[in-house]
């Protein structure tokens with residue numbers, strides 16, 4: 597039996613380009629193209645779908661990559677694998693419940709899901725940092741906003757950010773008492789935000805270390821826009837600059853420690869640990885376990901990473917199929 601894998605990808609100009617699935621790569625780049633080649637070598641049927649097209653338990657536009665054409669959409673089965681990869685806009689408040697519903701329904705089909713749904717549900721909110729804090733990891737500490745509101749503005753600096761967001765969207769830097777007004781001006785409920793202590797080394801950048809299972813693969817350094825001294829967001833979409841990085845042994849050990857802690861409770865396949873220096877020590881800002889951009893091309897290991905990742909996933913998928 598041929599194995600099959602679905603990739604959720606952002607589709608460009610669906611209305612204007614009806615007969616082919618043009619992938620919108622503006623976020624995250626082309627890493628998936630290398631992965632697909634490896635899955636092809638392993639004789640997988642590869643399907644491209646857009647999460648936004650998911651309705652009544654099927655992806656309305658299902659593109660069969662191997663034959664370069666759209667095919668009759670069907671409900672996933674336990675024989676399918678699906679990589680919830682690029683999902684443009686799914687973390688927006690208006691879309692999040694739809695995303696959860698899709699995840700629940702796909703899980704019920706018995707398909708093999710990358711990453712594990714339990715891990716996705718945990719990681720989707722910045723509250724995942726609480727688990728790491730409870731287990732004494734070195735974390736840029738995060739709190740419920742109500743619990744630190746009295747500390748804010750009295751010399752301590754915080755970053756208030758939505759619990760569910762990406763690309764640095766909705767982030768507020770609280771340096772001074774007056775900045776509290778920015779929180780008051782939020783139309784949303786404070787419960788939807790975390791207040792995280794400001795990591796004081798952020799202008800030197802955030803390091804992202806990638807893991808396949810619990811094995812370290814490669815790293816990049818992301819620095820905030822150098823022309824704007826007030827910018828703390830390292831996200832590429834916010835003008836951050838990404839480059840290849842060779843981490844020190846200590847940094848690899850630090851990130852591995854975080855991965856070990858996570859995988860004790862949440863199965864991990866493809867992960868990214870984002871940390872910066874705070875008081876001269878690595879402190880995690882967030883763990884990205886749901887569709888992290890791999891930046892393997894930036895690290896000049898596009899193909900190498902693809903081979904390792906696909907070998908790893910293929911073993912898990914094959915095991916799932918024998919169950």
Ligand SMILES: Nc1ncnc2c1ncn2[C@@H]1O[C@H](COP(=O)(O)OP(=O)(O)O)[C@@H](O)[C@H]1O
Nearest residue numbers: 755761762763764792793794795798828829830
């Ligand atoms: N506590 C913090 N201290 C310093 N910089 C931060 C902090 N939290 C976030 N940032 C900056 O903002 C960026 C986006 O925040 P992050 O928590 O990674 O959310 P997102 O999921 O939107 O990427 C980070 O990459 C980092 O550059």
Ligand SMILES: [Mg+2]
Nearest residue numbers: 763764870882
């Ligand atoms: Mg981030």
